[in-house]
Amino acid sequence: MLDRLETLVTRSSQLTVDTVPLPLPRERECLFGPAPEVADIRRESPVVKVACPTGLEAWLVTRYADVREVLGDPERFSLRAGQAGHVLLNQPPDAPIEEGDFNRMDGTDHLRFRRVVAPAITTVKRMELFRPLVQRLVDELLDALAAETGPVDLHGEFANPLTSSVVAELLDVPYEDRALFHDAAKAMFDAQVEYDELEAVKVPLFDYVHELVVARMREPGEDVISVMAAKAQAADRPFTELELTKIAAGLLAAGYDTTASLITYSMLALLDNPDQFALLRDDPAAASNAAEELIRLLSVGSGLMRVATVDTEIAGTPVAAGEFVVVSVQSANHDPARFPEPEQLEITRPRGAHLGFGHGPHQCPGQQIARLELATVLATLPRRIPSLRLAVPFDEIEFKKETVAFGPARLPVTWDEVLPAE
Numbered sequence: 001m002l003d004r005l006e007t008l009v010t011r012s013s014q015l016t017v018d019t020v021p022l023p024l025p026r027e028r029e030c031l032f033g034p035a036p037e038v039a040d041i042r043r044e045s046p047v048v049k050v051a052c053p054t055g056l057e058a059w060l061v062t063r064y065a066d067v068r069e070v071l072g073d074p075e076r077f078s079l080r081a082g083q084a085g086h087v088l089l090n091q092p093p094d095a096p097i098e099e100g101d102f103n104r105m106d107g108t109d110h111l112r113f114r115r116v117v118a119p120a121i122t123t124v125k126r127m128e129l130f131r132p133l134v135q136r137l138v139d140e141l142l143d144a145l146a147a148e149t150g151p152v153d154l155h156g157e158f159a160n161p162l163t164s165s166v167v168a169e170l171l172d173v174p175y176e177d178r179a180l181f182h183d184a185a186k187a188m189f190d191a192q193v194e195y196d197e198l199e200a201v202k203v204p205l206f207d208y209v210h211e212l213v214v215a216r217m218r219e220p221g222e223d224v225i226s227v228m229a230a231k232a233q234a235a236d237r238p239f240t241e242l243e244l245t246k247i248a249a250g251l252l253a254a255g256y257d258t259t260a261s262l263i264t265y266s267m268l269a270l271l272d273n274p275d276q277f278a279l280l281r282d283d284p285a286a287a288s289n290a291a292e293e294l295i296r297l298l299s300v301g302s303g304l305m306r307v308a309t310v311d312t313e314i315a316g317t318p319v320a321a322g323e324f325v326v327v328s329v330q331s332a333n334h335d336p337a338r339f340p341e342p343e344q345l346e347i348t349r350p351r352g353a354h355l356g357f358g359h360g361p362h363q364c365p366g367q368q369i370a371r372l373e374l375a376t377v378l379a380t381l382p383r384r385i386p387s388l389r390l391a392v393p394f395d396e397i398e399f400k401k402e403t404v405a406f407g408p409a410r411l412p413v414t415w416d417e418v419l420p421a422e
Helices: 002-013 037-044 064-071 107-121 124-146 154-170 175-188 195-218 224-233 241-272 274-282 284-297 329-333 367-384
Strands: 047-051 057-061 304-308 312-314 317-319 324-327 412-414
Touching: 037 329, 057 064, 064 304, 064 312, 064 324, 064 329, 107 124, 107 224, 107 241, 124 154, 124 367, 154 175, 154 241, 154 367, 195 224, 195 241, 224 241, 241 274, 241 284, 241 367, 274 284, 274 367, 284 367
Parallel strands: 057 324
Antiparallel strands: 047 057, 304 324, 312 317
C-alpha cells in the first residue's frame, strides 16, 4: 500500500473544486473554540477543499461522526503522510518512511511499536506508579510559588517546569539535561522552522537518547526507556537501537510543550469561568471529569492529516485515492450534534467520547500521562491557591503564533496566599 501511495500523493494538487483557506484557531475571535467560520462549514458543507498554510491542498472534515469515521478507518485513510506537521509546518508529506518512523506507519508495522510503548506508559499499573510522582512535582512547584510575590507567568514557572520534570523523571533523564528536548520540542512545533533546520535540531537529541537506550538495554531499571527496551528485545521481531531511540526521543519532545500548553490553557479557561474554578476548589474529586471536559473544549490545532488509500467518499463527498484529508478534531469536539452547548465549559458534563487525543489505532500514545498531569493540577492548584486570578486584563493575554501547540504564550497570574500541601 505504501508504494502505491508514493505514486498517488501528487494527485492532491489536481483540484476540481474551489478551495478555501484552512480555518486556524483565532483566540481573539473565539477564545476556546474553532474559528467562527467553522460552525458554518460544519453545518452547511461538512467536507470542503482547503488550502493549508504550507500550500498543501486537502479535504477538511468537520463533523464529529465524519471525523471519527476517518480516524477509525486506517484501511481507507492512511497515516503515511504524518499526523499534522505538514498541515502547518514545513514537513513534506511524501518523504520516505525511514527506520523507526512509527508515527507514519499503518497496520501491523504501527502495532508493533504500540505494543512496546503501551506497557511502559499506558497501563493502569504504570499510571498508579506515576501518580505519586506527578503529585509530588505539582506540590513542589506550588511550594516554590509560595515564595513569590507575584505576578508570575504560570506557563513559564509552573506548567513548563512540571511537564519537563515529569518527562525527565519518567525516562530517568537528569533534569539539567532538559534543554535538549526543550529545544527539539520547540522546533518540532514551530511553523517557522524549515524542514532541514528541524532535522539538524533532532541530531543532538537523538545522539543523547541513543546513549540512554544503549545504557538501559545493558542495565535496565524501572524507567520508561528500560520497560520499552525489555519489551522490544523480547518481541518476535526485536527492535533496533535506532527504532527504540526514535520512540524515546518522540516521547521526550512531544510530552514537553503540548501538555504544558494544555495545562496553561485549561487554567485560563477556569479563570474565565470562576464558577467552574470554584467547583474544583471545593471538590477536588471532580478533577478527573474536569480534565476530560477541558480536553474536549480546548482540543485546538490545525487538524490531523490522513491520505486516502482508495477512491472513497466522506459524508457523500467523493475523495480520490492519494488525496489528503484534514480532520478537524476541534470542530468535532464542538459539534452540537454530539455535545449540547459545546462552547460552554461544564466540568460536570457527563463524559462523552471526545476526540481530543484522536481516535482509532493512531490515537495519542501518551494520552494517559497527559490526563494524569492535567487532573493532578486541577485537583491541587485551585485548592492550594483559591485566590488565583489574572494579573493583567484578559485582552492583554498573549497567545502563541505559528505553532502546533496552541494556547497562551504566557499567563500572568497573582494570588493572596498559597496554602500548604495536605
